[in-house]
Amino acid sequence: MPIDLRSDTVTRPTAAMRAAMLEAEVGDDVYGEDPTVNALQARLAGELGFEDALFVPTGTQSNLLALMSHCARGDEYLVGMDAHAYRYEGGGAAVLGAIQPQPIVQADDGTIPLDVARAMVKPVDPHFARTRLLCLENTWHGRVLPMDYLAEARAFCDAHGLALHLDGARLFNAAVALEVPARAIARHFDSVSVCLSKGLGAPVGSVLLGNRDLIERARRWRKVAGGGWRQAGMLAAAALYALDHHVARLADDHARAARLAALLEDAPAVRVVAQHTNMLFVEVAPERLAAFRAHTEAAGIAMSIGTLPSVRMVVHLDIDDAAIARTAEVLRAFPARAA
Ligand SMILES: *Cc1c(COP(=O)(O)O)cnc(C)c1O
Numbered sequence: 001m002p003i004d005l006r007s008d009t010v011t012r013p014t015a016a017m018r019a020a021m022l023e024a025e026v027g028d029d030v031y032g033e034d035p036t037v038n039a040l041q042a043r044l045a046g047e048l049g050f051e052d053a054l055f056v057p058t059g060t061q062s063n064l065l066a067l068m069s070h071c072a073r074g075d076e077y078l079v080g081m082d083a084h085a086y087r088y089e090g091g092g093a094a095v096l097g098a099i100q101p102q103p104i105v106q107a108d109d110g111t112i113p114l115d116v117a118r119a120m121v122k123p124v125d126p127h128f129a130r131t132r133l134l135c136l137e138n139t140w141h142g143r144v145l146p147m148d149y150l151a152e153a154r155a156f157c158d159a160h161g162l163a164l165h166l167d168g169a170r171l172f173n174a175a176v177a178l179e180v181p182a183r184a185i186a187r188h189f190d191s192v193s194v195c196l197s198k199g200l201g202a203p204v205g206s207v208l209l210g211n212r213d214l215i216e217r218a219r220r221w222r223k224v225a226g227g228g229w230r231q232a233g234m235l236a237a238a239a240l241y242a243l244d245h246h247v248a249r250l251a252d253d254h255a256r257a258a259r260l261a262a263l264l265e266d267a268p269a270v271r272v273v274a275q276h277t278n279m280l281f282v283e284v285a286p287e288r289l290a291a292f293r294a295h296t297e298a299a300g301i302a303m304s305i306g307t308l309p310s311v312r313m314v315v316h317l318d319i320d321d322a323a324i325a326r327t328a329e330v331l332r333a334f335p336a337r338a339a
Pocket residue numbers: 057058059060061063084085137167169170195197206
């Protein structure tokens with residue numbers, strides 16, 4: 001069995017999830033008539049403390065719709081230099097929304113320093129884009145943003161008349177790690193995007209949460225973006241199944257990632273750089289990286305190689321204790337020098 005640690009997006013729906021999908025009641029979601037989509041949206045809105053929610057195909061689209069619903073043409077959002085919503089979404093806000101990003105280098109813990117953010121808020125003057133929004137990401141590279149920081153970011157946004165958006169692709173990983181309800185994190189934000197297709201194990205889908213006005217605008221932009229889908233209830237059924245059965249178990253992924261990090265502590269050629277929640281970053285000497293890739297591929301283990309630091313591994317639903325033990329064994333067997 002190959003072991004795929006590239007990302008938590010690679011999970012496949014379990015037999016029970018597929019059964020739930022088969023039984024889903026469906027309708028046309030563009031007409032607002034898919035009962036399973038409506039149930040998913042109502043459930044997450046209630047659970048996370050928002051008025052409304054919108055089920056969308058991807059986290060990228062969810063962030064885009066949030067940016068386009070908060071900001072107009074010529075507006076600006078403050079965002080981490082290494083945030084997904086700046087760096088990994090094809091420049092969508094600028095390309096499709098005419099919204100200017102103002103990237104800010106994040107601190108090592110993933111926070112955007114608020115004194116830097118303050119200096120980046122533009123004066124009201126025709127020379128400048130209008131600063132409208134601060135966008136945070138939690139978890140970021142597996143790191144959980146400190147709760148105190150979220151409250152400070154909220155106060156900062158209130159003081160400057162900015163909205164606050166969370167790219168919470170892995171919000172539930174953060175909540176499980178902190179042992180708080182996800183709502184305790186979400187309550188600081190005007191909008192939150194959550195991925196069901198990462199560690200929660202659904203095949204497709206993200207949900208954007210916000211107040212009624214914001215979600216109405218987002219629903220319009222979703223249609224414009226070609227994301228108005230029809231009998232999406234089968235996908236919503238998978239998402240509902242994931243919320244029922246795959247949230248608490250994220251703690252198992254975190255424990256397994258920590259165990260893998262511990263098992264690699266005295267590996268000769270692999271140095272653990274960071275491990276947070278379900279992610280593990282390790283470094284291999286640059287001149288050994290090609291050999292490392294060949295070594296792991298030959299053993300049927302896939303990871304993200306060539307990211308910074310050199311290797312990322314992500315633990316998820318389809319990675320069990322045996323896969324962790326096997327990965328540790330293969331990585332520990334990789335020699336520091338070519339034979
Ligand atoms: C995966 C991810 C997204 C978007 O995911 P899609 O692949 O577009 O569904 C957004 N933000 C973060 C932090 C992510 O990890």
